[in-house]
Amino acid sequence: MPAGSSFARGAAALYALLRAIAQRDGAGEVIIPSICCEAVALAARFAGHKVRFADVSQESLCLTPDSVARAMSSDTRAVLVVHAFGADAGAAGFRRLRNDHPETVFIENVAQAIGGLNRSGQLLGAELDCALLSLADGKIVSGDGGILLYAASNRCPTPEAVEAAIPPSAPRLPQPALALKLRNFVHAFGDRWRAQPDVRPAPPFADVPVEFESLIVCAGGVANEAIAIAGLKGLPGIRARRHSRYRKYRERISNPQARMAGLLHEGGTCWRASVLFEEPEIARKVTSALRSKDIHASNHYLPLHLLFGGEPLPDSEFVGSRIVNVWVDETAPECMIDGAIDIINRSR
Structure with a gap:
């Protein structure tokens, strides 16, 4: 470009x-x-x-x-x-x-x-x-x-x-306290929705949440250019290592009530390995089980139309209530991946 x-x-x-x-x-x-x-x-x-x-x-x-x-x-x-x-x-x-x-x-x-x-x-x-x-x-x-x-x-x-x-x-930047406040609010709202998906409270961000504006409208450029340049130059290796970890999940998850979503081919750079479960309750149990073993996992993907307002979007709500993402970066050693796969395969 x-x-x-x-x-x-x-x-x-x-x-x-x-x-x-x-x-x-x-x-x-x-x-x-x-x-x-x-x-x-x-x-x-x-x-x-x-x-x-x-x-x-x-x-x-x-x-x-x-x-x-x-x-x-x-x-x-x-x-x-x-x-x-x-x-x-x-x-x-x-x-x-x-x-x-x-x-x-x-x-x-x-x-x-x-x-x-x-x-x-x-x-x-x-x-x-x-x-x-x-x-x-x-x-x-x-x-x-x-x-x-x-x-x-x-x-x-x-x-x-x-x-x-x-x-x-x-x-x-930085404004870590304000960023944490936003994250915690969104996660708490998402947890409430997952626990009671049929209850539709008024979207809390239907009006512009001006207190968070300084997180978005902020001045400056890339703070650590040398680190950024080194990372961008090293992308082929990063991509290969992440895909190797991702492939283990794709090849070894065998739970009939779980499936990999967003399937990546060999050239993809995986940020998180995404697993969708047949039922929201299984996704919640898996997330809790993974975290109890100190395995990185996240199910905090709230459909944003519930937060900001908008018409129902059934596929987004299906995904948001059933997704669990697991890590594929350097913080996920092979033993952690093995443990995550075992928990996913045993969960019903």
Whole structure:
């Protein structure tokens, strides 16, 4: 891609892009998957847009052209195609939709799939109008920051306009206490929903939660450029090591009530290995059993339309209530993977 911009975090990069789009074209709607980080939706809201959530596939855990098409309107300013947990979202499949909507910016979010290749051997993120990268501890590449890469199309605002969308008065990271408050709130709301999925409280973020704005609208660039560059250069090795660990889960999970989702091919960069269970209760039991053995696991993937408001999305709610993600990075040694597989296979 011919141009790029550096930001303090991935959410700030997305905010700047969406704010520049609002300044150029007026505020409108931004389509994102309901299974996604809440910071993505907050970035769109703080940029002045309405968030329109689209359903994900139970197989890929990503948006599909059909689900996005159902959400498109004359007000759609941007579509965010997220390669969830490292899965290939099939960005090429959105070309026709993109051609039918020349006024809409199509963004690839590769925060959880940096360095991954599609089945044609092309880097994920190179298919649409721009790519969003996020660098942090716990992500695929460290470095603390966000990067926007712009394709050679005229759909995106200029890099200068995007960079100028962050106000000079914006605070700089870190704000760990505020970030922890947001995470704990979302996790608690998600735990309540999983325990009582038929109870639908009012979406707590139906109104813009302004107290979290400084987490999204923040100034600065990539904090540790040397670490980021080293990580980006080392992506082939990172990809291979992560896929080796991911493949163990894929080959050895045999529980008939569990299946791997978001199946990655050899060229994919796995962020987390995603397991879907037939029943929500099994997913909760597995998560508790894994954590009791100090095995890294997460089931905190609340469908965002429940948090921000929106129409029911059955596939996202199915995934959100049944998914358990397990780690494939250097913090997951072989003994931990073996223990996780044993717990998953024994759980009913």
